[in-house]
Amino acid sequence: MTDQNSIDQLAADLKSEFGRLDILVNNAGILYDTWQSASNANLDTVQEALATNTLGPWRMCQAFLPLIRQSKAGRIVNVSSEAGSLASMGASTPAYSTSKAALNAFTRLLAAELQSTGILVNAICPGWVATEMGGAGGRPVADGAASIVWAATLSNDRPTGGFFRDGKPLPW
Numbered sequence: 001m002t003d004q005n006s007i008d009q010l011a012a013d014l015k016s017e018f019g020r021l022d023i024l025v026n027n028a029g030i031l032y033d034t035w036q037s038a039s040n041a042n043l044d045t046v047q048e049a050l051a052t053n054t055l056g057p058w059r060m061c062q063a064f065l066p067l068i069r070q071s072k073a074g075r076i077v078n079v080s081s082e083a084g085s086l087a088s089m090g091a092s093t094p095a096y097s098t099s100k101a102a103l104n105a106f107t108r109l110l111a112a113e114l115q116s117t118g119i120l121v122n123a124i125c126p127g128w129v130a131t132e133m134g135g136a137g138g139r140p141v142a143d144g145a146a147s148i149v150w151a152a153t154l155s156n157d158r159p160t161g162g163f164f165r166d167g168k169p170l171p172w
């Protein structure tokens with residue numbers, strides 16, 4: 001997600017093998033930084049979170065859009081987090097929360113730009129999931145993934161530029 005050459009290579013491989021891309025899920029995310037606050041955050045850490053969580057999906061979308069435009073039902077799913085919701089933002093996880101709020105903004109921008117193309121671009125929050133990042137106690141991975149599958153398989157008349165969990169809108 002952070003290596004432009006690697007992304008470009010994958011786009012070139014997909015182009016030569018398939019000629020189009022129907023679904024892009026930007027799932028990779030890092031640095032749930034519970035150990036720091038906005039006032040004392042290590043800005044190298046903030047930059048690292050932005051590079052992966054915000055610019056990673058942005059790079060992926062730029063690289064793959066030409067292939068997604070070849071699809072009859074292109075779908076882009078940016079895996080965000082309610083931690084990036086400005087409406088409910090608290091004091092914790094400053095690098096992560098900022099990077100996800102910016103990812104949500106990018107989602108809105110791209111969805112608006114692509115409004116007339118039929119390509120749907122949405123952000124989803126999988127909820128608290130028991131992965132390496134989420135740790136024990138979260139919901140099963142399949143339950144978190146269901147939100148992604150929902151957004152990846154929306155029919156053509158469905159929303160774009162939204163923020164959802166379990167198929168229901170979340171406040172920005």
Ligand SMILES: NC(=O)c1ccc[n+]([C@@H]2O[C@H](COP(=O)([O-])OP(=O)(O)OC[C@H]3O[C@@H](n4cnc5c(N)ncnc54)[C@H](OP(=O)(O)O)[C@@H]3O)[C@@H](O)[C@H]2O)c1
Nearest residue numbers: 001002027028029079080081126127128129131132133134
């Ligand atoms: N778990 C939760 O409770 C929760 C809640 C809300 C939102 N989310 C979001 O859900 C998504 C998935 O999180 P998760 O819980 O599965 O996290 P995770 O268990 O920490 O897994 C993160 C994944 O991202 C990959 N990754 C990290 N940096 C990458 C890069 N530069 N390029 C490519 N892949 C990279 C990792 O690959 P490697 O293993 O190879 O490093 C790993 O597969 C993230 O966007 C996260 O912010 C999670």
